[in-house]
Amino acid sequence: MLKKCITGISGMLLTTLLFVNGIYGAQKTQNSKKxxxxxxxxxxxxIAQLCAEAFMKKHPDVVISVRxxxxxxxxxxxxxxxxxxADASREIKESEIKLALEKxxxxxxxxxxxxGIAVIVHPENPILNITIDTxxxxxxxxxxxxxxxxxxxxxxxxxxxxxxxxxTYEVFEKYVLKGARPAARALMASSNKQVAITVAQTKTSIxxxxxxxxxxxxxxxxxxxxxxxxENIKSGKYPLSRSLYMYTNGKPEGVIKEFIDFILSEEGxxxxxxxxxxxxx
Amino acid sequence: MKKDKIFSLLVYLFAILxxxxxxxxxxxxxxxxxxxxxxxxxxxxxxxTEWYPTFNxxxxxxxxxxxxSLLVTFISAIFSVPLxxxxxxxxxxxxxxxxxxxxxxxxxxxxxIPSVVYGLFGMTVLSGFIMRLFxxxxxxxxxxxxxxxxxxxxxxxxxxAEDAIFSVPVSIKEASIGIGATKFETLYxxxxxxxxxxxxxAIILGLSRAIGETMTVIMVAGGSPIxxxxxxxxxxxxxxxxxxxMGEAAHGSLHYHALFFIxxxxxxxxxxxxxxxxxxxxxxxxxx
Numbered sequence: 386m387l388k389k390c391i392t393g394i395s396g397m398l399l400t401t402l403l404f405v406n407g408i409y410g411a412q413k414t415q416n417s418k419k420x421x422x423x424x425x426x427x428x429x430x431x432i433a434q435l436c437a438e439a440f441m442k443k444h445p446d447v448v449i450s451v452r453x454x455x456x457x458x459x460x461x462x463x464x465x466x467x468x469x470x471a472d473a474s475r476e477i478k479e480s481e482i483k484l485a486l487e488k489x490x491x492x493x494x495x496x497x498x499x500x501g502i503a504v505i506v507h508p509e510n511p512i513l514n515i516t517i518d519t520x521x522x523x524x525x526x527x528x529x530x531x532x533x534x535x536x537x538x539x540x541x542x543x544x545x546x547x548x549x550x551x552x553t554y555e556v557f558e559k560y561v562l563k564g565a566r567p568a569a570r571a572l573m574a575s576s577n578k579q580v581a582i583t584v585a586q587t588k589t590s591i592x593x594x595x596x597x598x599x600x601x602x603x604x605x606x607x608x609x610x611x612x613x614x615x616e617n618i619k620s621g622k623y624p625l626s627r628s629l630y631m632y633t634n635g636k637p638e639g640v641i642k643e644f645i646d647f648i649l650s651e652e653g654x655x656x657x658x659x660x661x662x663x664x665x666x
Numbered sequence: 667m668k669k670d671k672i673f674s675l676l677v678y679l680f681a682i683l684x685x686x687x688x689x690x691x692x693x694x695x696x697x698x699x700x701x702x703x704x705x706x707x708x709x710x711x712x713x714x715t716e717w718y719p720t721f722n723x724x725x726x727x728x729x730x731x732x733x734x735s736l737l738v739t740f741i742s743a744i745f746s747v748p749l750x751x752x753x754x755x756x757x758x759x760x761x762x763x764x765x766x767x768x769x770x771x772x773x774x775x776x777x778x779i780p781s782v783v784y785g786l787f788g789m790t791v792l793s794g795f796i797m798r799l800f801x802x803x804x805x806x807x808x809x810x811x812x813x814x815x816x817x818x819x820x821x822x823x824x825x826x827a828e829d830a831i832f833s834v835p836v837s838i839k840e841a842s843i844g845i846g847a848t849k850f851e852t853l854y855x856x857x858x859x860x861x862x863x864x865x866x867x868a869i870i871l872g873l874s875r876a877i878g879e880t881m882t883v884i885m886v887a888g889g890s891p892i893x894x895x896x897x898x899x900x901x902x903x904x905x906x907x908x909x910x911x912m913g914e915a916a917h918g919s920l921h922y923h924a925l926f927f928i929x930x931x932x933x934x935x936x937x938x939x940x941x942x943x944x945x946x947x948x949x950x951x952x953x954x
Contacts, residue, residue, distance in 0.1 A: 455913050457913045541803060549719070550913040569730070569890055573891075573910065583789075589803050
């Protein structure tokens with residue numbers, strides 16, 4: 386009995402030791418690697434991912450993990466100090482700055498790219514142009530049938546919007562809705578990708594996504610007669626253009642500075658273009 | 667003797683820890699949710715039909731969200747309960763041993779598929795299929811979400827119900843067959859009533875998963891905060907609302923408290939659900 390007990394206990398001790406050793410060992414190897422955690426806007430996600438991959442190839446000692454979540458989520462995580470960089474497709478709000486200062490975080494903004502929000506429809510939809518006012522009437526539920534806009538296309542309009550945690554939504558609200566409430570019937574998608582997929586599947590829908598999410602299965606339309614092209618967005622002529630930001634706690638330092646400098650470098654800005662966005666220079 | 671005491675003390679401590687953690691969660695959800703009642707009366711929240719948490723002035727009516735959660739869970743039940751119990755009966759009573767040995771582990775494997783995978787399947791495959799099949803303009807709706815939740819709940823129901831049916835003593839079945847009952851009569855009048863309490867547990871477990879599921883409904887239910895008039899309307903269940911908006915709600919704001927209040931409502935639902943199930947189960951045992 387006693388013998389069994391002793392073998393049992395020593396066995397348990399041994400496994401515990403091995404386990405602890407395993408954790409400790411893992412931590413040790415991690416410590417020698419520098420880590421950057423990024424979260425926030427799903428619009429910036431493709432840029433952050435491309436740049437992170439290229440940067441990690443150049444610097445094998447750095448590990449960068451990139452998550453989405455939405456601009457609001459990213460900024461909140463920066464304030465809670467759970468991330469090093471918050472991607473945001475809108476500027477930080479007064480209320481967020483106040484909260485950050487209370488927690489001893491000093492948000493520092495770096496503009497990394499420019500973007501336009503493209504209004505998209507199903508490829509079979511013949512509509513080519515829309516005005517901001519019509520767009521507002523569609524998303525607030527005043528216009529509910531395509532027949533009202535064009536004689537070639539029929540059906541109930543299904544507006545696809547982004548959730549309230551999205552920076553894309555905030556820009557859309559600022560320039561299009563202008564404080565009006567979106568119709569309760571509007572779909573609320575949790576990412577740009579979801580908007581793109583939904584619109585590609587749904588013939589009578591209309592939605593909006595960052596330029597990087599345009600593809601052949603959806604059609605972007607002109608707003609007030611202006612196309613969401615690189616020149617029009619750079620010049621600010623396109624009404625739904627914006628800047629994309631990375632927020633850090635204070636001026637970036639060390640490996641975080643290296644990473645942001647990389648995005649701003651010629652090579653990084655090429656990746657911005659590759660991801661479908663517009664370089665700042 | 668002493669070892670026994672140490673062991674029982676240890677187990678006792680673990681049990682207490684589980685209870686403490688549970689009460690901690692309940693307490694924190696309710697204490698963050700109830701402050702909403704200081705600003706808006708309970709009745710206005712529960713019966714309000716407008717959910718505009720970020721507008722000025724905001725409105726926090728959660729009736730559309732409650733309806734959405736109940737509707738998708740109901741649809742999933744219609745789908746998963748017959749299918750789950752049917753497969754359980756097949757596995758336990760009809761299938762030959764070799765088939766059961768293959769199918770049962772596969773069924774249990776299905777339980778372990780992450781919900782985001784189901785969501786992706788629903789978004790890209792099932793929604794298009796439902797659009798074509800029912801000729802509806804929109805694939806992301808309560809029906810698609812309900813079907814998907816049903817698919818997710820079926821393995822849970824089937825697996826637990828199968829255990830219950832399989833554990834009915836052979837002697838009872840033999841006695842029934844012995845007095846001349848057919849296989850079907852034995853199943854219907856003897857085996858199923860004997861396994862009733864286990865089957866009810868299976869249904870509760872399966873539907874609890876359906877009502878609490880978040881990722882799938884975020885991706886597939888559409889997300890419109892309206893009271894559905896048809897099963898093909900897009901809806902916004904309670905869980906999806908919490909997950910989609912928590913990131914934006916400033917700590918301590920009315921919106922933040924409202925989301926915790928939704929959490930409390932969801933928890934109340936699950937408890938009522940479990941208590942009802944437990945009551946049915948007890949009654950089933952007593953009846954025997």
